[in-house]
Amino acid sequence: MLFQDETPTTVATRAPFRVLIADDDHELCELLADYLRLEGFDVDTVADGVSAMARLAHAGACPDLLILDITMPGPDGLQTLRELRLHYQLPVIMLSARGEAMDRVTGLEFGADDYLAKPCLPRELLARVRAQLRRQLAPAVSENPVIGVLQIHAAARRARVGEDELQLTAAEFGLLLALARQAGRVVDKAELTRKVLGRDIERFDRSLDVHVSRLRRKLADASPLAPAIEAVRGAGYLMHVPAGVAA
Incomplete structure (x- = not known):
């Protein structure tokens, strides 16, 4: 189960960012999507890597951030991640029941920006989503090394x-x-x-x-x-x- 005993209590007022969740656990997806929507995000879900790649290729629906599970039908999360990194640089947070150190390392080596094991506090996932998006939308700095x-x-x-x-x-x-x-x-x-x-x-x-x-x-x-x-x-x-x- 993804969520521990915690319930979202605030509704974010920030501009909506698009988050795509790729996971074949439909109940988990809806729980996570509902939580992020309450926090002000525009959230969509897909159940496999092929659908995730199709959504990324859709110019009008390309997400700002992807939450990607490892174990999915067809191409798994790691295969999907390797493919998408050939074309896209959007932030990717891997969320998986595989929480061992080597699983984390493998996910990061395949190109994930962050990796969070299930179960986790939704507040921690929310913090990591916001951290990734803050860096994407950081104000321009004049210093160009x-x-x-x-x-x-x-x-x-x-x-x-x-x-x-x-x-x-x-x-x-x-x-x-x-x-x-x-x-x-x-x-x-x-x-x-x-x-x-x-x-x-x-x-x-x-x-x-x-x-x-x-x-x-x-x-x-x-x-x-x-x-x-x-x-x-x-x-x-x-x-x-x-x-x-x-x-």
């Missing part, structure tokens, strides 16, 4: 290495921007987790590490001159420019 061959356009949420545009998830872009804005100094994991995932770091939480690993691969694949991200043991992460490349 240029680190060697890396150029970041903060307002457009786009990044290029040389002439090639990086295909980044919402979390990966947030991580890249946070590290680039503080290039040359160590940024601790707690600070990055708050900025990138919108929550406090948890014990044994590897979510940020997985996002860093994916981002490293994308930068390295784009160019050997791309900035590198170094793990500083017991401290955090540091972005630096390869030797011989001007910042």
Whole structure:
């Protein structure tokens, strides 16, 4: 069961954002959809990955955020996630009964921005949904870091290495921007987790590490001159420019 003993008590007045829930548990979908609707979201549901991909392809109904279950008929959540990441960068929160550490890591490695195990407090899910959407709609900031061959356009949420545009998830872009804005100094994991995932770091939480690993691969694949991200043991992460490349 998704919900523990908690009932929504407030109705959000914010502008409606579109949320799509992909899960074959119809009762769970309706419970979750009703909760989010009470909080001011425009929510739709589908029961499988094929339907989710079709909804994403519909220009007039493309959601702002996807909540995706793993176990579904046909292509499962991980297969669906891998396919959609070839075309879309919208935030994806995986919500699944598979809550073991390796399941979380796998979901994040496939391109999820966040991962929440069932059962969970609906208030926690709501907080994570809002955190993802806040980052998508953050006000434009004039600072557009240029680190060697890396150029970041903060307002457009786009990044290029040389002439090639990086295909980044919402979390990966947030991580890249946070590290680039503080290039040359160590940024601790707690600070990055708050900025990138919108929550406090948890014990044994590897979510940020997985996002860093994916981002490293994308930068390295784009160019050997791309900035590198170094793990500083017991401290955090540091972005630096390869030797011989001007910042």
